[in-house]
Amino acid sequence: MLSPGMLFPAGYLLLYLTTNIYLNADFKKNLTRSVRRVSGNTWNVSITSLKSGLVLDSVTLHHIELTKANMSESRAQVASPTIIINTLYIPYPNLQRLLFSSDERISSTSALCEKILAEKRPAQ
Numbered sequence: 864m865l866s867p868g869m870l871f872p873a874g875y876l877l878l879y880l881t882t883n884i885y886l887n888a889d890f891k892k893n894l895t896r897s898v899r900r901v902s903g904n905t906w907n908v909s910i911t912s913l914k915s916g917l918v919l920d921s922v923t924l925h926h927i928e929l930t931k932a933n934m935s936e937s938r939a940q941v942a943s944p945t946i947i948i949n950t951l952y953i954p955y956p957n958l959q960r961l962l963f964s965s966d967e968r969i970s971s972t973s974a975l976c977e978k979i980l981a982e983k984r985p986a987q
Contacts, residue, residue, distance in 0.1 A: 878962075879919065881962060882961065883913075886914070886915060887912055891910055891913055893968070893972050894910065894972055894975055895908050895909070901976050902980060904932055904933075905932055905933075906929050906932060907931075908928065909927070909928040911926035911927075916958070920956050920957075920958065921952060921958070922955050922958065922975065923951070923952050924948075924951040924953070924979070925950055926947070926948075926950075927947070927949075927982075929946040930944055931944035931945075951978065951979065951982060953975060953978055
């Protein structure tokens with residue numbers, strides 16, 4: 864059990880699972896706040912889940928809903944204020960750095976926020 868052939872896969876599996884748990888907990892909350900802040904409080908975002916690539920080189924966001932904030936009920940019934948993006952794949956080399964660097968977390972949150980907002984523009 865303590866051979867390098869068992870320790871490396873166990874360590875990598877632990878890093879992979881920890882990264883996915885972090886992405887779906889704290890990182891998702893920070894990303895949601897960041898989208899709202901960057902859009903000038905005009906868009907609310909809901910993300911079902913985030914998943915890292917198998918070799919920690921990408922992030923896949925599943926079922927992203929962008930909803931206009933502060934819409935009156937009469938306008939909400941006339942226009943469709945919700946934009947749904949089913950899957951958004953974003954290459955992100957060295958994803959494991961998110962767990963260890965606060966600077967990396969801030970820059971990655973901003974980068975992902977920009978990608979989400981850029982993805983909604985063509986659909987309007």
